[in-house]
Amino acid sequence: MRGTVRKRGSTYTYWLDIGPDPATGKRRQRTKGGFRTKRECQAALNEAIAAVQGGTFVEPSKRTVRSFLVEEWLPAVQVANLRPGTWENYRIHVQAHIVPALGTVELQRLSPAQLNAFYRYLLTEGGKDRQGLAPKTVRNVHNIVHRALKDAVRWGYLLRNVAEAADPPKGKSAEMRVWSPDQLRAFLEHVREDHLYAFWLLVATTGMRRGELAGLRWADVDLEAGRLSVRQPRVVVANLPQASEPKTARGRRSLALDPVTVSALRRHRARQLEHKLAVGARYQDSELVFTWLDGSPIHPLRFSRWFEQHVRRAGLPKIRLHDLRHSYASAALAAGVPAKVISEGLGHATIAVTMDIYSHVLPGLDREAADTVARLILGGGGVSEASVNKPLASGRSGEGEQDG
Numbered sequence: 001m002r003g004t005v006r007k008r009g010s011t012y013t014y015w016l017d018i019g020p021d022p023a024t025g026k027r028r029q030r031t032k033g034g035f036r037t038k039r040e041c042q043a044a045l046n047e048a049i050a051a052v053q054g055g056t057f058v059e060p061s062k063r064t065v066r067s068f069l070v071e072e073w074l075p076a077v078q079v080a081n082l083r084p085g086t087w088e089n090y091r092i093h094v095q096a097h098i099v100p101a102l103g104t105v106e107l108q109r110l111s112p113a114q115l116n117a118f119y120r121y122l123l124t125e126g127g128k129d130r131q132g133l134a135p136k137t138v139r140n141v142h143n144i145v146h147r148a149l150k151d152a153v154r155w156g157y158l159l160r161n162v163a164e165a166a167d168p169p170k171g172k173s174a175e176m177r178v179w180s181p182d183q184l185r186a187f188l189e190h191v192r193e194d195h196l197y198a199f200w201l202l203v204a205t206t207g208m209r210r211g212e213l214a215g216l217r218w219a220d221v222d223l224e225a226g227r228l229s230v231r232q233p234r235v236v237v238a239n240l241p242q243a244s245e246p247k248t249a250r251g252r253r254s255l256a257l258d259p260v261t262v263s264a265l266r267r268h269r270a271r272q273l274e275h276k277l278a279v280g281a282r283y284q285d286s287e288l289v290f291t292w293l294d295g296s297p298i299h300p301l302r303f304s305r306w307f308e309q310h311v312r313r314a315g316l317p318k319i320r321l322h323d324l325r326h327s328y329a330s331a332a333l334a335a336g337v338p339a340k341v342i343s344e345g346l347g348h349a350t351i352a353v354t355m356d357i358y359s360h361v362l363p364g365l366d367r368e369a370a371d372t373v374a375r376l377i378l379g380g381g382g383v384s385e386a387s388v389n390k391p392l393a394s395g396r397s398g399e400g401e402q403d404g
Contacts, residue, residue, distance in 0.1 A: 003045045005038060012041035016048050018057065030060060052161075054220040058108070058159045065110060066103030068157070069094050073148050083244050085235040093141050097126060097133075115145065115166035123169060135169035142168035177319045178356075190314040198261070198268040199290050199303065200310075202322070205261050207328035207346050210321055211235045212251075214300040215243060216289045223266060226257045226265060230347065234300055241299055251347040265289075329358055 003016040013033030020027060030048070035041035051057035074094060078087050100111070101118050118140050126133040133141075146163040153161050179187065184204055191200045202208055208216075208230065215234035222228065230253050235244040246252045257265070267288070275293045276283045284295040292298055307321040317325075325346070332342050343354035 003049055005045060008033060011035055012038050014041050014045040016045060018052050032060060058156060061108060061157065063107045063157065064103060065107055066099050067107050068107050068152060069098065069148055073151060084237045084242060085244060090144055093144050097122060097141055098145065107152065110162055111247045112162050112165040115163060118169050128272055138169050177323055177328055178330045181320060181331050184327055187232045187314055187316055191310055198264040198289060201261050201264050203324045204328055205258055206255050207325045209325065210300050210303055213290060214298060214303065217287045218289055219287065221289065222263065223262055226262050227254055227259060229254045236300055241297065246347065248347055248349040250344065250349060253344065253347050255345060333358055
């Protein structure tokens with residue numbers, strides 16, 4: 001492998017032969033200049049030679065952050081079995097935040113310092129009316145940058161992922177708002193006569209996501225066995241509902257149903273069949289469990305709007321529809337249901353995710369667990385503080401005695 005150093009004007013430049021082009025067999029030569037001294041240039045040439053020999057050489061490129069993300073990365077990950085909703089989230093953040101701030105920067109010149117400045121800008125001036133984005137949103141943007149640069153390294157565009165050396169905000173979630181079991185019971189009583197009562201009951205008794213229920217089909221429900229399967233959620237992509245894959249690998253799961261929920265689903269099924277007969281030929285058989293009266297699918301956002309209306313009319317504390325899922329999980333943990341069972345039922349990727357999200361419930365459970373274990377080991381009545389502090393009788397135990 002050959003390389004040379006030459007002076008060009010007041011600076012030095014190196015030329016490096018990197019071997020013939022595999023496709024054409026033609027000679028390939030790379031050059032880099034601007035070095036102040038011959039020694040600096042020679043050192044850079046030696047590093048380039050070592051990189052070529054070690055298989056880590058990255059060809060210099062003027063490719064910008066924008067051209068990489070918009071023209072190469074987004075199209076590539078779109079066809080890489082990525083959930084449509086996830087890809088749409090990537091596209092929105094790339095177009096709204098990353099490209100406007102970093103789009104003209106050359107990909108190979110992007111630095112951790114630039115990323116840190118970018119994150120500070122998003123926290124202080126990003127978003128609508130320059131009010132700044134939430135730390136969790138900025139953290140999500142960082143995750144997108146990190147994944148994109150990781151792919152750039154894998155594709156041979158970069159030598160390292162500079163996002164790994166950046167310092168994004170912690171990205172703490174907003175404080176969770178949940179209903180108590182009594183409030184949840186009051187809500188279910190309020191919507192008992194609603195035509196979507198089975199929908200509200202399923203959220204409250206299983207913690208299923210809105211999209212999972214919007215995409216639930218009768219083929220996924222076994223009323224005899226009292227079970228249902230989560231297979232094909234309906235998500236919103238660019239305001240258009242479409243079938244999707246479950247959010248996580250464990251999202252595709254089977255859930256047991258309690259008798260009350262099974263009974264509600266039976267009544268819902270009977271009313272749906274009545275509507276089908278009444279509508280006749282105009283009925284759209286979508287095979288979904290929750291539909292409009294003519295059988296057509298309901299836009300997932302509709303469920304959230306209806307939920308807000310019910311909450312307001314019931315006079316209950318304002319929470320989101322997704323917070324019903326949190327209310328279910330918090331109640332289940334407080335009732336002593338094992339965290340692993342709850343994690344699998346919710347479709348979380350790992351039990352660690354469950355414990356992190358619902359850590360606010362754990363302190364009380366920790367005290368209850370301590371008391372329960374004490375009763376188990378020490379007997380039903382446990383031991384009193386007086387008995388613990390009672391002096392040991394002489395000769396009853398050698399513990400604490402000294403040989404003298």
